[in-house]
Amino acid sequence: MPGVVSDGPDLLVGGVPVRRLADRVGSTPFFAYDRSRLTERVALLRATLPTDLELSYAIKANPMPAVVQHLSGIVDSLDVASGAEMRLALDTPIDPEAVSFAGPGKSEAELSQAIAAGVVIEIESRLEAERITKEAEQVGIRPVVAVRVNPDFEVKGSGMRMGGGPQQFGVDAEDVPDLIRELEARDLDLRGFHVFAGSQNLHAEILIEAQRKTVDLVMRMAEVMSTVPSYLNLGGGFGIPYYGKDQPLDLAAIGGNLHELVRERLRPAFPDARVLLELGRFIVGEAGVYVTRVVDRKVSRGTTFLVVDGGMHHQLAASGNFGQVIRRNYPIAVATRMDQQPSETVQVVGCLCTPLDLLGDKVDLPPSDVGDLVVLFQAGAYGLTASPTQFLSHAAPLEVLV
Numbered sequence: 293m294p295g296v297v298s299d300g301p302d303l304l305v306g307g308v309p310v311r312r313l314a315d316r317v318g319s320t321p322f323f324a325y326d327r328s329r330l331t332e333r334v335a336l337l338r339a340t341l342p343t344d345l346e347l348s349y350a351i352k353a354n355p356m357p358a359v360v361q362h363l364s365g366i367v368d369s370l371d372v373a374s375g376a377e378m379r380l381a382l383d384t385p386i387d388p389e390a391v392s393f394a395g396p397g398k399s400e401a402e403l404s405q406a407i408a409a410g411v412v413i414e415i416e417s418r419l420e421a422e423r424i425t426k427e428a429e430q431v432g433i434r435p436v437v438a439v440r441v442n443p444d445f446e447v448k449g450s451g452m453r454m455g456g457g458p459q460q461f462g463v464d465a466e467d468v469p470d471l472i473r474e475l476e477a478r479d480l481d482l483r484g485f486h487v488f489a490g491s492q493n494l495h496a497e498i499l500i501e502a503q504r505k506t507v508d509l510v511m512r513m514a515e516v517m518s519t520v521p522s523y524l525n526l527g528g529g530f531g532i533p534y535y536g537k538d539q540p541l542d543l544a545a546i547g548g549n550l551h552e553l554v555r556e557r558l559r560p561a562f563p564d565a566r567v568l569l570e571l572g573r574f575i576v577g578e579a580g581v582y583v584t585r586v587v588d589r590k591v592s593r594g595t596t597f598l599v600v601d602g603g604m605h606h607q608l609a610a611s612g613n614f615g616q617v618i619r620r621n622y623p624i625a626v627a628t629r630m631d632q633q634p635s636e637t638v639q640v641v642g643c644l645c646t647p648l649d650l651l652g653d654k655v656d657l658p659p660s661d662v663g664d665l666v667v668l669f670q671a672g673a674y675g676l677t678a679s680p681t682q683f684l685s686h687a688a689p690l691e692v693l694v
């Protein structure tokens with residue numbers, strides 16, 4: 293695992309030995325996010341991407357308030373997908389106009405709050421556009437909007453596809469010209485477009501192709517507008533490696549392509565527009581660990597089980613039940629025996645009374661026992677808030693930023 297550092301037997305999390313951190317937190321299981329890894333990740337993106345490309349953090353990947361506050365100081369903008377996420381974003385020093393609000397089914401209350409706040413509302417449907425107009429009349433503020441376009445192309449190789457074909461997201465590209473004409477007839481501040489085609493993609497060549505097509509698409513859509521768009525949100529979808537054979541994304545290749553697209557296509561046409569990439573998982577995913585403690589060790593008909601005090605109710609994705617087709621192990625370690633070689637093959641299971649609660653299937657680990665800490669890596673994105681925390685009614689785990 294790149295970036296894994298230990299001191300003797302103890303894994304270091306944010307520079308702190310894991311046992312000391314567990315004592316500091318006071319209870320297991322818990323999530324710990326490494327502040328310096330967040331900072332390094334943003335620095336890597338800044339060094340690789342064009343400097344006039346804005347970096348937006350998609351809060352839904354990890355909405356822990358301390359994480360959002362920390363990132364708000366080093367990214368340019370925040371992307372939210374609910375009224376509650378919008379409040380988190382508005383608590384940071386980021387300018388409300390640098391907050392974008394995407395997502396289907398926004399409620400009237402969320403829309404009127406967004407209008408009052410002055411955030412960029414990304415229109416997901418024709419009906420939503422009407423609702424915005426109606427709410428804006430009541431609030432008495434001219435809403436700032438962009439159109440989320442459901443592209444007329446698909447992006448292969450994404451863990452979750454969110455554009456192309458029929459979608460609940462965005463307005464189909466072929467319907468956008470009519471919608472723009474309608475929007476321009478109303479009292480709205482139409483800024484531009486948003487395209488987000490999918491999440492968790494590790495194939496640079498596919499993302500490069502998608503970015504080229506996204507630029508083609510926004511250039512076509514821009515021609516329909518009677519003004520020059522000032523907001524072009526190109527999406528993201530950058531993935532991180534979870535499984536043994538996953539290769540990290542070739543960020544340099546993607547950066548090179550974006551330099552070219554910005555320089556040769558976007559800047560000549562839109563010299564002053566804000567051009568954004570919005571990323572969640574790529575920024576926070578690798579900065580987080582989920583720390584559990586072994587509470588039982590048993591052998592059943594020749595198979596050894598380590599039972600830990602956490603499980604799929606906190607870290608659903610690691611159990612393979614978060615949209616994965618095939619269950620594979622997330623990277624896992626006995627964080628209190630980092631100096632020992634694997635010596636046995638075990639099943640690591642959570643404390644829920646269901647066979648779905650499997651965190652490590654036939655994993656090779658050092659000999660471990662009750663009291664040892666078992667850590668799941670790559671837990672910084674879509675962990676706690678993407679898990680069924682109420683299932684089995686255990687207490688919620690703590691989260692710390694280290």
Ligand SMILES: *Cc1c(COP(=O)(O)O)cnc(C)c1O
Nearest residue numbers: 350353394488491492571572573
């Ligand atoms: C979920 C989401 C993101 C973040 O996706 P990641 O794969 O975590 O980078 C960005 N934009 C929109 C509109 C989203 O819905």
